[in-house]
Amino acid sequence: xxxGGRSGEHEVSLVSATxxxxxxxxxxxxxxxxxxxxxxRWVSSARALQLLKSKNGLDQEPERFLAPxxxxxxxxxxxxxxxxELAIDVVFPVVHGRFGEDGTLQGLFELANIPYVGxxxxxxxxxxxxxGQKQLF
Numbered sequence: 001x002x003x004g005g006r007s008g009e010h011e012v013s014l015v016s017a018t019x020x021x022x023x024x025x026x027x028x029x030x031x032x033x034x035x036x037x038x039x040x041r042w043v044s045s046a047r048a049l050q051l052l053k054s055k056n057g058l059d060q061e062p063e064r065f066l067a068p069x070x071x072x073x074x075x076x077x078x079x080x081x082x083x084x085e086l087a088i089d090v091v092f093p094v095v096h097g098r099f100g101e102d103g104t105l106q107g108l109f110e111l112a113n114i115p116y117v118g119x120x121x122x123x124x125x126x127x128x129x130x131x132g133q134k135q136l137f
Contacts, residue, residue, distance in 0.1 A: 001032070010038050013096045091116040103124035
């Protein structure tokens with residue numbers, strides 16, 4: 001699950017992520033929390049949601065990112081133990097606003113060949129561009 005983000009809707013995304021995480025069946029799914037700070041830094045740990053809410057201790061966490069390589073399908077750690085990658089099966093994006101639900105994250109998932117839930121790149125982009133959406137309709 002990916003949440004947070006650089007938009008003005010960062011806090012709303014954290015509330016949504018809390019709701020989704022609590023609703024997922026932990027016996028069926030292993031949740032890998034991926035938080036994006038308001039500055040755009042990616043962190044992933046069991047405490048990611050708590051850290052983004054409190055805004056404390058983020059500098060202690062290793063920074064991670066998705067490599068846009070179609071055969072990796074993993075989170076890569078930049079400043080943690082070398083060679084540590086975390087495989088990703090599917091992403092549940094819960095990022096609101098720009099750089100999240102506007103198709104940009106979906107484009108990254110497409111480049112990385114990582115399945116995700118929700119609308120694709122075009123539908124997300126058109127959904128955020130109300131003028132373009134009206135013209136298309």
